[in-house]
Amino acid sequence: MDDLNASKDRVGAEVDALRDDLVSLSARIHEHPEVGLQEHQAARWLGAFLQEAGFTVEQPVAGLETAFRARHRGTHDRPHVALLAEYDALAGLGHACGHNLICTASVGAAAALRRAVPRLPGTLTVLGTPAEETTGGKVIMVDQGVFSGIDAAMMFHPSRNNWWTRGALAAQSLTAAFHGRAAHAAAMPEAGINALNALLLTYRAIDALRQHVTSDVRIHGIITRGGDAPNIVPAFAQGDFLVRAGTRQALADVMAKVRRCAEGAAVATGARVELTEGLVYAERNNNRVLAGLFAENMRRLGVEGERPPAQGGVGSSDIGNVSMVVPTIHPYLKIADDVSGHTPEFREAARSPRGYAAMLLAAKGLAMTALDVMSRPGTVDEMWSEFRSTPAPSP
Ligand SMILES: [Zn+2]
Ligand SMILES: [Zn+2]
Structure with a gap:
């Protein structure tokens, strides 16, 4: 010693x-x-x-x-x-x-x-x-x-x-990319599919989900692409999110719900969603x-x-x-x-x-x-x- x-x-x-x-x-x-x-x-x-x-x-x-x-x-x-x-x-x-x-x-x-x-x-x-x-x-x-x-x-x-x-916390990243259709935002808005709306609806849906998760859960994100000009219906929008929970098992459950938020927003707007998930960080x-x-x-x-x-x-x-x-x-x-x-x-x-x-x-x-x-x-x-x-x- x-x-x-x-x-x-x-x-x-x-x-x-x-x-x-x-x-x-x-x-x-x-x-x-x-x-x-x-x-x-x-x-x-x-x-x-x-x-x-x-x-x-x-x-x-x-x-x-x-x-x-x-x-x-x-x-x-x-x-x-x-x-x-x-x-x-x-x-x-x-x-x-x-x-x-x-x-x-x-x-x-x-x-x-x-x-x-x-x-x-x-x-x-x-x-x-x-x-x-x-x-x-x-x-x-x-x-x-x-x-x-x-x-x-x-x-x-x-x-x-x-x-x-x-x-x-266990954590995993999720990128949600929405593909819509461009159109003249004033002359022919009815021809467009607004990818930014799909991303904003995803945000709103995640905020609603927050009421129904345990207090350890954290979900946060940013918009990385939100359209190119206000007079073009955004044909593409993308957000990066991080989802966290106390254990990997709990994280998997929350991830399934977050995925549905994005999928539901795609259905509501007619956009197509593409989800990319990162590696799982363990607790x-x-x-x-x-x-x-x-x-x-x-x-x-x-x-x-x-x-x-x-x-x-x-x-x-x-x-x-x-x-x-x-x-x-x-x-x-x-x-x-x-x-x-x-x-x-x-x-x-x-x-x-x-x-x-x-x-x-x-x-x-x-x-x-x-x-x-x-x-x-x-x-x-x-x-x-x-x-x-x-x-x-x-x-
Ligand atoms: Zn750090
Ligand atoms: Zn660090």
């Missing part, structure tokens, strides 16, 4: 030694925001950092051009810990979810741990997981078996709270054993977790799918007070001194927790026995 504590002290010192490199890498990614599956620069920069730190880097992974895997085998194949790195930005808003901090915390943790413990008693992998905000890179990586043989997966997410365990299964180790390390670093509210205040992430196959944690660390993610204010917090301080703290906490998993006898069995005793994942 004394050895472990001494190693943890060295891990902390190594993260501090990497401070300037990590902050400048994080700032560079913040300045060059790339949306899902286009994170070519970020993936290259992070891969180069890890290569320099002695990791063997592979890219692409699972058929994803901007996914990477960086591995360092210590003295044993197992335990095998994966630190996950997200680096996609939001369309139009840049790094307003702070993923520039997530990726540098994970690569910083990995580099510091390798330097602090040269004979690492296990294998350490950093997985670059693209497109968290859009396609769900982790869903594809889970399906392609990238997580097989891994004993624990972890990452941190910037937030307005210090929450070590927090649930998340989150937090591993309490792993979270307990992280909490202990954060306490050691002087930070106590806060108790999350019983309901509300949760989003969705493709780490849910990881948490269905491997013991997983996704703790949150505060980078600003009372600022919602996905806003310009949060984007600024993600490149503030407080944001970078949280990133470095997360790097220390994650590296120390990875070391616990590899060094403390029985930890892997405890994590997996908890994992196996949690309710069977819904389909």
Whole structure:
């Protein structure tokens, strides 16, 4: 145990030694925001950092051009810990979810741990997981078996709270494209089929549906195409929606109803609807054993977790799918007070001194927790026995 504590002290010192490199890498990614599956620069920069730190880097992974895997085998194949790195930005808003901090915390943790413990008693992998905000890179990586043989997966997410365990909603995207018929909007309106009306009716129908769903359900959307000119009956209209619920089973039920909203609007207007569905993001299964180790390390670093509210205040992430196959944690660390993610204010917090301080703290906490998993006898069995005793994942 004394050895472990001494190693943890060295891990902390190594993260501090990497401070300037990590902050400048994080700032560079913040300045060059790339949306899902286009994170070519970020993936290259992070891969180069890890290569320099002695990791063997592979890219692409699972058929994803901007996914990477960086591995360092210590003295044993197992335990095998994966630190996950997200680096996609939001369309139009840049790094307003702070993923520039997530990726540098994970690569910083990995580099510091390798330097602090040269004979690492296990294998350490950093997985670059693209497109968290859009396609769900982790869903594809889970399906392609990238997580097989891994004993624990972890990452941190910037937030307005210090929450070590927090649930998340299952989610799926739905694009509704309506095909109508153009006509002169004044001279021959009777010849037109108004695709925009079909989309607006879909909105209204979804609003009516809100009365009849459980309180965890969230349905939100935007109009991406609404016609070309007011004097032409819109022949094409399109909306992007996100549907969320507490479990994948509940999500499937709500999705069926949302689909009917669009189909009914098509019938009412005579337009033809084309529905495209995204990959399903699973709800989150937090591993309490792993979270307990992280909490202990954060306490050691002087930070106590806060108790999350019983309901509300949760989003969705493709780490849910990881948490269905491997013991997983996704703790949150505060980078600003009372600022919602996905806003310009949060984007600024993600490149503030407080944001970078949280990133470095997360790097220390994650590296120390990875070391616990590899060094403390029985930890892997405890994590997996908890994992196996949690309710069977819904389909
Ligand atoms: Zn986000
Ligand atoms: Zn995020």
